[in-house]
Amino acid sequence: xxxxxxDNSKRMSRxxxxxxxxxxxxxxxxxxxxxxxxxxxRSARYPLLMEAPSSKVAVQWAxxxxxxxxxxxxxxxxxxxxxxxxLLNGNEGSTRCVLPFHSLVRACEAHSIAVYCVTARPxxxxxxxxxxxxxxKCGIRPxxxxxxxxxxxxxxxxxxxxxxxxxxxGNSILLTxxxxxxxxxxxxxxxxxxxxxxxxxxxxDNMQFGIKxxxxxx
Numbered sequence: 001x002x003x004x005x006x007d008n009s010k011r012m013s014r015x016x017x018x019x020x021x022x023x024x025x026x027x028x029x030x031x032x033x034x035x036x037x038x039x040x041x042r043s044a045r046y047p048l049l050m051e052a053p054s055s056k057v058a059v060q061w062a063x064x065x066x067x068x069x070x071x072x073x074x075x076x077x078x079x080x081x082x083x084x085x086x087l088l089n090g091n092e093g094s095t096r097c098v099l100p101f102h103s104l105v106r107a108c109e110a111h112s113i114a115v116y117c118v119t120a121r122p123x124x125x126x127x128x129x130x131x132x133x134x135x136x137k138c139g140i141r142p143x144x145x146x147x148x149x150x151x152x153x154x155x156x157x158x159x160x161x162x163x164x165x166x167x168x169x170g171n172s173i174l175l176t177x178x179x180x181x182x183x184x185x186x187x188x189x190x191x192x193x194x195x196x197x198x199x200x201x202x203x204x205d206n207m208q209f210g211i212k213x214x215x216x217x218x
Contacts, residue, residue: 036061038200045190049201058200058211059100062175063107065209070113073172077114077144078104079163081178082121082131084216087138097138101177105140114144114171118162118183120155123148156182163205176204177211184210 037057038050052058070076080086080101088096108115117135121127128148135143147162149155159182167173181189184203193199195215203210 041192041199041201043190043192046202047207049192049199049203052198052200052211054100055098055198055211055213056100058198058213059104061200062104062177062209062211066108066111066113066174069174069209070111073174075114075171076112076174077116077166077171078108078175078177079116079118079166079173080105080140080176081180081183082117082119082135084179085177085183085213086117086140087134088216095134095137102139109142113174115140115142116145116147116166116171117143118147118159120149120158123150155180156186159183160186160205173204173208175209175211177213179213179215181212184212 038052038061041049041051043049050061052061066076066078083089086098086101088098090096105115107113117140119131121131128146131148132146135141135146145166147165149158153161159178163173163176176184178184181193181203185205189212193212195217198214199210199212201210202208203212
């Protein structure tokens with residue numbers, strides 16, 4: 001798993017050098033035309049868009065991006081969806097945690113990058129308490145704020161409004177993650193993005209970095 005590293009060994013540098021390290025990938029492991037495990041996608045809308053073979057590889061790319069960008073903005077943060085993203089809900093109330101996002105949250109905590117969760121779950125007291133317990137179980141903590149949907153709010157509009165509210169409070173969103181394109185952007189998904197695949201790149205509202213996971217409904 002990639003991780004953020006600050007190198008203070010060079011005394012002449014006034015600012016620390018940030019590097020992102022990832023497990024090496026051999027040429028045999030990479031498909032033809034791939035870039036460190038990801039396949040570039042031609043897109044008229046996005047300057048950087050790649051198909052990732054797994055959420056683990058997508059998170060490695062995101063960590064490398066965060067390692068560089070966190071020093072260039074004020075109050076950096078990431079925005080995570082919950083269902084079908086950081087956790088998967090099974091039968092009879094079982095919960096399966098998606099481990100790469102536990103690693104992402106730990107890296108964010110270590111480098112002062114706030115984590116916000118924006119879920120479409122109804123905002124009811126019991127539901128909020130249950131959701132917080134699930135996040136705690138999966139190691140998604142600390143969470144700066146948990147946004148939950150109010151009654152009758154449309155999915156896409158609610159998600160966009162929540163991201164706007166986070167930025168309005170002075171935060172800089174560097175990464176958004178979700179299994180629905182509306183978790184990442186207010187625009188409709190372009191035709192080159194399939195619901196059943198994983199993508200990483202500049203897909204956010206203002207070309208922020210994003211991870212679009214395979215939809216749990218695909």
